[in-house]
Amino acid sequence: MQIDTRATTGGVTVIRVAGDMDLYNSSRLKDLIVSLWNKGERRIVLNLAELSYIDSSGIGVLLYIYTSGQKRNATVWYAGVNGSVLKVITLTKLLGFLPMTETVEEAIERTREAAAKTDEKPKQLGVLIDDASPLLQTTGMYHKTFHIDFPQIRRLSNLIAQQAPPEVREFNMLEQQISELIKNGVKHGNRNDKEKALDIWFSFSAGHAHLIVKDEGPGFRELERWNEFYRKKIECYRNQDFEQMMNYLAFRTNESDDHDGGNALFAAVEYWNEGVVFSNERNKVGVKRTFE
Amino acid sequence: MELDLKRHPPETTVIAIAGEMDMYNSHELKQVVADLFANGRGPLILDFSELKYIDSSGVSVLIFVFTQARKAGIGLWYANVHGTVRKVIELTSLLNFFPIVDSVETALKLAAES
Numbered sequence: 001m002q003i004d005t006r007a008t009t010g011g012v013t014v015i016r017v018a019g020d021m022d023l024y025n026s027s028r029l030k031d032l033i034v035s036l037w038n039k040g041e042r043r044i045v046l047n048l049a050e051l052s053y054i055d056s057s058g059i060g061v062l063l064y065i066y067t068s069g070q071k072r073n074a075t076v077w078y079a080g081v082n083g084s085v086l087k088v089i090t091l092t093k094l095l096g097f098l099p100m101t102e103t104v105e106e107a108i109e110r111t112r113e114a115a116a117k118t119d120e121k122p123k124q125l126g127v128l129i130d131d132a133s134p135l136l137q138t139t140g141m142y143h144k145t146f147h148i149d150f151p152q153i154r155r156l157s158n159l160i161a162q163q164a165p166p167e168v169r170e171f172n173m174l175e176q177q178i179s180e181l182i183k184n185g186v187k188h189g190n191r192n193d194k195e196k197a198l199d200i201w202f203s204f205s206a207g208h209a210h211l212i213v214k215d216e217g218p219g220f221r222e223l224e225r226w227n228e229f230y231r232k233k234i235e236c237y238r239n240q241d242f243e244q245m246m247n248y249l250a251f252r253t254n255e256s257d258d259h260d261g262g263n264a265l266f267a268a269v270e271y272w273n274e275g276v277v278f279s280n281e282r283n284k285v286g287v288k289r290t291f292e
Numbered sequence: 293m294e295l296d297l298k299r300h301p302p303e304t305t306v307i308a309i310a311g312e313m314d315m316y317n318s319h320e321l322k323q324v325v326a327d328l329f330a331n332g333r334g335p336l337i338l339d340f341s342e343l344k345y346i347d348s349s350g351v352s353v354l355i356f357v358f359t360q361a362r363k364a365g366i367g368l369w370y371a372n373v374h375g376t377v378r379k380v381i382e383l384t385s386l387l388n389f390f391p392i393v394d395s396v397e398t399a400l401k402l403a404a405e406s
Binding site: 035150151153154170172173176179180183233234237240242245246249250258259260261262263264266267270271 | 314315344345349350351352355359375379383384389
């Protein structure tokens with residue numbers, strides 16, 4: 001199975017799937033689409049004109065993409081289905097259920113119509129600056145001020161993550177993501193100065209984790225450059241252009257040292273699926289994740 | 293974090309990484325691998341079966357190991373990448389990028405063929 005991705009203007013991503021889609025490879029398509037959704041993409045067209053074979057696991061993935069897309073408010077169109085693939089879709093009684101068009105152009109047109117109707121704004125890729133964002137509103141959140149330096153980061157992260165209810169699975173993942181935010185505040189913001197305050201607000205439920213971290217530093221000056229860097233990296237990943245991607249593995253600034261990975265924020269914008277938003281001063285970051 | 297080095301003749305090294313690899317200790321792995329690469333070109337396999345936790349500093353060491361191995365033309369495989377560690381690598385969009393294999397056995401087979 002061969003997968004190629006291209007983005008068209010107006011935020012529609014066309015994915016060409018060619019060859020055989022079966023038990024051995026169909027999860028690749030699923031993984032790709034889930035990762036696109038997690039990056040904020042909401043309009044996908046699958047070009048299946050050159051798909052020559054599909055088995056039940058492939059059908060399962062097509063079905064999953066459709067139903068899961070609906071839950072995420074994301075549209076998916078299946079374009080150019082023909083031959084034996086069309087036969088299998090017909091036999092499995094999915095004809096008329098999966099949104100299909102004859103051509104890619106038609107699918108893009110339908111996607112745009114649907115988007116115009118709901119008047120949705122395409123979610124921006126990367127991190128935002130917006131004081132008015134709900135992610136930065138502290139009302140109803142637990143708040144505490146800390147004065148800590150580097151050695152205490154993980155212990156504090158652990159304590160905070162433990163406040164999440166047991167329904168929130170992947171405790172390690174949550175703790176890791178919290179530690180990255182705290183590390184940024186302590187190291188890059190407050191420069192390990194215990195005199196400086198680190199303010200943390202949080203609220204957890206079985207369905208969400210919401211955190212705000214504010215430091216006394218100069219703020220994330222290079223935010224725009226990071227967004228640019230991030231978008232280039234995502235583009236390389238989408239096109240599976242790993243040669244080019246070598247240039248976008250670690251974001252460096254003049255202040256980066258040997259211990260700075262330069263990759264924490266890449267994972268953060270994926271993990272915090274409701275967004276990563278900085279205040280206008282850029283020294284306060286709000287993040288939120290909702291759990292299914 | 294605990295590192296356990298084993299030599300597999302003729303010249304493959306397997307490093308089993310256990311516990312938590314984070315901002316406080318990931319440089320230890322970096323040093324061990326840098327020394328290894330300075331002294332030879334034999335294939336390297338990192339075994340993650342007992343690694344429970346990784347953060348961005350750990351991921352950056354994995355990136356370092358990967359780019360160094362590539363530059364030097366050294367065979368490299370990451371085996372048994374699972375759980376939270378897999379998730380973090382996936383979120384950093386590196387899952388299809390790193391040379392990940394299911395087991396040390398598979399990696400040893402690939403190393404022998406290379």
